[in-house]
Amino acid sequence: MLLKRIRRRRESFTGYLFVFPWIIGFLLFMAYPIYFSLNMSFHKVLITSEGIQKDFLGWDNFKYAFLSDPKYVEELLVFIKSVVFMIPIVVVFAMLVALLINQPIRFKGLFRAIFFLPVVITSGEVVKELFAQGATTISIVERYGIIQFIEANLSPSWSEPIIAIIQQLIVILWYSGVQILIFLAGLQKVNSQIYEAASIDGASPWEIFWKITLPSIKPFILVNIIYTTVDLFTNSLNDVIILIKEHMFKINTGFGYATAQAWIYFMIIFVILLFVVVIFGRNEDYNPRKAGR
Amino acid sequence: MWKAVKTIDKIKIENIWYKLKKFFLGKQGNDGMIFKTVIYALLISIGFVYLYPIFYMVSHSFKSLKDLLDPTVLWLPKTLHLDNYIRAWNVLDFPKAFGASLLNSVLPALSQTVSCALVGYGFARFNFPGKSIMLAFILLTFIIPVQVVMIPLFLLFKQYGLLGSPLPFIVPALFAGGIKSALFILIYLQFFKTVPKALEESAQIDGAGPFKTFFRIIIPISVPAIVVVFLFSLVWHWNETYMASLYLGESMRTLPLMLQTFDLAYSQEYASSGATEMVNINESIKLAGTMLIILPLLILYLFAQRWFVEVVDKTGLTGE
DSSP states (O other), X not given: OHHHHHHHHHHHHHHHHHHHHHHHHHIIIIIHHHHHHHHXXXXXXXXXXXXXXXXXXXXXXXXXXXXXXXXXXXXXXXXXXXXXXXXXXXXXXXXXXXXXXXXXXXXXXXXXXXXXXXXXXXXXHHHHHXXXXXOSSOHHHHHTTHHHXXXXXXXHHHHHHHHHXXXXXXXXXXXXXXXXXXXXXXXHHSOHHHHHHHHXXXXXXXXXXXIIIHHHTHHHHHHHHHHHHHHHHXXXXXXXXXXXXXXXXXXXXXXXXXXXXXXHHHHHHHHHHHHHHHHHSOOTTOOHHHHTO | OHHXXXXXXXXXXXXXXXXXXXXXXXXXXXXXXXXXXXXXXXXXXHHHHHHHHHHHHHHHHTOOHHHHHOTTOSSSOSSOOTHHHHHHHHHHTHXXXXXXXXXXXXXXXXXXXXXXXXXXXXXXXXXXXXXXXXHHHHHHHHHSOHHHHHHHHXXXXXXXXXXXXXXXXXXXXXXXXXXXXXXXXXXXXXXXXHXXXXXXXXXXXXXXXXXXXXXXXXXXXXXXXXXXXHHHHHHHHHHOOHHHHHHHTTTOOOHHHHHHTHHHHHHHHHTTSOGGGXXXXXXXXXXXXXXXXXXXXXXXXXXXXXXXXXXXXXXXXXXX
C-alpha cells in the first residue's frame, strides 16, 4: 500500500520533470501574454520613455472595433465568408485526391509527393507574389465568363468573396496537403475484408463509397475540418491580421486596440470551431471501423 | 458437324469476351483497365493544375523581356535568360539572407525537436495530477492565433533586448513553445505511445533511471518521429514572415522577408548604377526571386520527401 503510493508519487515527479520545460514555456510565453493582452485590450496603451502607460477604457476598444472602425468589421466579414467557402473546398478536394491515390495504382509515392509539395514551399510572401503575377488561377475560368456570370447573379457582398476564391483557387487547394495524408491514413485503416464482402454481395463502387468508405472515414473528416479551419485562420496572410499589425504602430489606436482586434478574431475562430464540432461531431455511436473489429 | 464448330466458336468468343471484360472493367470494378486509365488521367490532370503556379513560375522566370511581351511565347522561352536570376540574386543579397534564414530556422527547429520530445515523452508515459488539463491547454495553444499573444511577447523580447536576433524564436522553442509546438508535442506523444513499454521496463530493471532510459533507449528508436518534427519545424520556421518581420525588424532579413521589399531593393540596386544596366523591374525578375526563395526548400524536399509524406504513417498520428 505504502510502496504503491511511493511508486505513484515517484512517477508523478518524473512526469513533471519531463514536462517541466513546457510548463515554464506555457507560463512565460502563453499564459502571461494571454493575461497581459486581455488586460491591454481594455486599456489605451502608450509606450513612453518611462515605460508602458495604461489608461482604463472598459469596453471602448471593442465598441470602437464594431461601431466606429471603418475597415475592421468589413474585412472580418469578407474573410469569414471566404473561409466558409474555402473549408468545404479544401476538405472535399483532399478527400477526392486521397480516394484517387488510394486506388490500386502505381506511382502512389510520386502522387503523394506532388500533392504534399505546397506544404513545404508555401509562405505568405510566395503566395502573395504568385497571386500578384496571376499564376494562381486557370485562365479557362476567366475565358468562359464565369466571373461575369457570378457578378451578374449575386449581390456584391457574396460575389466578391466567391470571385476572390476563384482567382486564387489553386493556392487555396494548396492548403490541403496535410489533409490528404490524414485521409489516406484513414482510408488505409478501413478493413479490406469489408470491401470484399460488399463486392461479393454485388455492391457497386458508388454504393461502396457512400455506405462503407464515407462512414468509416467520418472521424477523419472532423479532424480535417478542424485542421483546415485552424490552418486557414492562423496560417494565411489575410487582411484581418494585416490590419491588426498596422494598428499596433498607429498612435491613435496603438497596442490596446490591436489586441482587442486580435481577441475578437480569436473569439470568432473559437465559435466557428465549436460550431464545427457540434455539427460534425454527432452520431459518434455508429462507427463501422470500430464495429468491424 | 457444323453445329459442333459453331458451339466451339461460341465458347471461344465468350471466353475472349470474358477476358476482355476482365481486362477493361476488372473483377471488382476498381482494377480494370478503363478504371485505371480514368484514375491516372484524373490524377495527372489534377496534379498539373495543382502545380500550375510552380510551372508558371519556372517558365516565366527564364523569360527575357522580349519573350515576356511576345504573345507567341507561352511556356518555353526562346532563350534561357539567366540574367533574371543574377539580378534577383543580387537584389535579394542571397548569401546574407540565406544565412539569416538558416539561422532563423535551423536553431529554433533543433530546440523544438529536443524540447518537444521530452515533453511528449512525459505526457505519453507518466501519469500525474493535472495532466489532462495540461493537454487541454496544449490544444488551446494550437487554436489560439499568434496575434493574441504577439504584442506582449514583442514587449517582453524588447525588454530583454532579444529583438533583431533569432532568439525570439529560439527561446520559446527551447521551452516547447513557438510555432506549431502543440502539433509537435502531439506527434511525439502519439509516437511514444506506440513504443512497447517492455523496452523501458527492462532498462529499468538494469538500473537505468528514467532520463537515462529516455536518452539511451527511447531516442535511438525514435528517429522517424525526430526527423519528421525537425523537418516540419525547419520548413515552418523558414516560411514564417509575419512574426519574423516584427521580431527581426531591419537588422536581420530572411529570404521571404527580402521578397517583401523586392521592388524597392531592386530600384536601389540598379537605378543608381548607370544607364547601361537600366532594365526596369519586370515580372520575370520577380518570379526569379521567388524561385530563389523556394529553391532551398525544393532541394530539401527532393531528398527528404519520404519523411514529409509519411509523417502520418511513421508517427501513428491518427491513433487507434
